[in-house]
Amino acid sequence: xxxxxxxxxxxxxxxxxxxxxxxxxxxxxxxxxxxxxxxxxxxxxxxxxxxxxxxxxxxxxxxxxxxxxxxxxxxxxxxxxxxxxxxxxxxxxxxxxxxxxxxxxxxxxxxxxxxxxxxxxxxxxxxxxxxxxxxxxxxxxxxxxxxxxxxxxxxxxxxxxxxxxxxxxxxxxxxx
Amino acid sequence: xxxxxxxxxxxxxxxxxxxxxxxxxxxxxxxxxxxxxxxxxxxxxxxxxxxxxxxxxxxxxxxxxxxxxxxxxxxxxxxxxxxxxxxxxxxxxxxxxxxxxxxxxxxxxxxxxxxxxxxxxxxxxxxxxxxxxxxxxxxxxxxxxxxxxxxxxxxxxxxxxxxxxxxxxxxxxxxxxxxxxxxxxxxxxxxxx
Numbered sequence: 001x002x003x004x005x006x007x008x009x010x011x012x013x014x015x016x017x018x019x020x021x022x023x024x025x026x027x028x029x030x031x032x033x034x035x036x037x038x039x040x041x042x043x044x045x046x047x048x049x050x051x052x053x054x055x056x057x058x059x060x061x062x063x064x065x066x067x068x069x070x071x072x073x074x075x076x077x078x079x080x081x082x083x084x085x086x087x088x089x090x091x092x093x094x095x096x097x098x099x100x101x102x103x104x105x106x107x108x109x110x111x112x113x114x115x116x117x118x119x120x121x122x123x124x125x126x127x128x129x130x131x132x133x134x135x136x137x138x139x140x141x142x143x144x145x146x147x148x149x150x151x152x153x154x155x156x157x158x159x160x161x162x163x164x165x166x167x168x169x170x171x172x173x174x175x176x
Numbered sequence: 177x178x179x180x181x182x183x184x185x186x187x188x189x190x191x192x193x194x195x196x197x198x199x200x201x202x203x204x205x206x207x208x209x210x211x212x213x214x215x216x217x218x219x220x221x222x223x224x225x226x227x228x229x230x231x232x233x234x235x236x237x238x239x240x241x242x243x244x245x246x247x248x249x250x251x252x253x254x255x256x257x258x259x260x261x262x263x264x265x266x267x268x269x270x271x272x273x274x275x276x277x278x279x280x281x282x283x284x285x286x287x288x289x290x291x292x293x294x295x296x297x298x299x300x301x302x303x304x305x306x307x308x309x310x311x312x313x314x315x316x317x318x319x320x321x322x323x324x325x326x327x328x329x330x331x332x333x334x335x336x337x338x339x340x341x342x343x344x345x346x347x348x349x350x351x352x353x354x355x356x357x358x359x360x361x362x363x364x365x366x367x368x369x
Contacts, residue, residue: 014243021208045301047277048304054276055202056245059245059246060270080270084242084246088251098240099236102232109358109360112323114350116316120335129304129305133298141302145303160205167300168300
């Protein structure tokens with residue numbers, strides 16, 4: 001049952017991912033690319049690139065597109081539902097309880113202890129994008145685009161949308 | 177705090193919609209980077225919540241998993257406009273860009289076998305690599321501030337071995353950590369911090 005699989009593939013990352021939408025990306029990748037093989041690494045990278053070039057929350061953009069790609073409009077609705085509703089219901093339902101414990105060391109521990117694991121999964125994903133770049137664009141172009149976008153993003157604080165646009169133009173001209 | 181006298185029920189759904197539509201369209205870089213925009217609109221401009229209420233709600237949202245950019249609008253929408261307000265605010269934030277994603281990527285994948293479009297897809301991979309590297313550093317840095325380098329890297333190494341070498345599902349690893357954090361005796365925590 002594809003809808004159920006989609007639901008779980010987005011429910012699990014969003015119920016264990018602390019740190020907002022960006023923390024959920026590597027967890028979603030593990031489900032979508034690693035476990036179910038709904039997308040290749042290249043396609044996932046393209047989706048993420050466009051997601052970063054557009055405004056708005058990243059977790060729901062990814063869910064909406066992956067869901068649509070896998071199972072049409074129904075798939076998009078299921079994936080977005082699984083992303084948004086469980087944690088929102090927790091927030092609305094347990095607000096009183098959470099309010100009392102918002103400074104509790106145990107509760108703080110939960111989000112803090114998860115961070116190193118998320119960081120590692122992000123590092124793994126960075127590495128897999130690097131390998132994907134070597135496969136597709138080749139060593140030279142990967143290093144060139146990678147260095148140029150790192151300088152633009154980190155040194156000049158360029159807007160991510162412009163960096164993605166620049167890479168699209170470069171790829172269209174030199175990698176076609 | 178949800179019973180305070182400042183509670184308002186008279187916010188029209190249309191202004192709720194426009195506020196969160198604007199936040200969704202102006203916020204780049206994912207949910208966490210949109211928080212200042214939410215605060216600007218909800219606290220400073222419309223005074224639906226006080227500064228302290230906003231800070232409390234943010235703190236609570238951070239104790240929960242999942243995207244921050246839907247928990248905040250959902251809760252604020254519920255506070256000022258009930259269940260309809262909740263749906264209204266969440267959809268205003270997420271729907272426009274989901275539709276844009278589907279439309280743009282739909283066109284893109286239709287012409288994927290055209291050489292230069294294929295090249296565009298390849299050109300963008302190293303950019304995503306850099307952005308993901310940036311996020312990696314961001315999370316590692318934040319982890320290190322609280323746990324220190326040694327513990328952070330050790331935890332990452334153990335988790336990495338479990339997930340990528342042994343093949344344990346990340347859900348079990350993170351779930352285990354969450355349970356350990358909850359069951360941990362608090363006195364030890366105070367000694368550690």
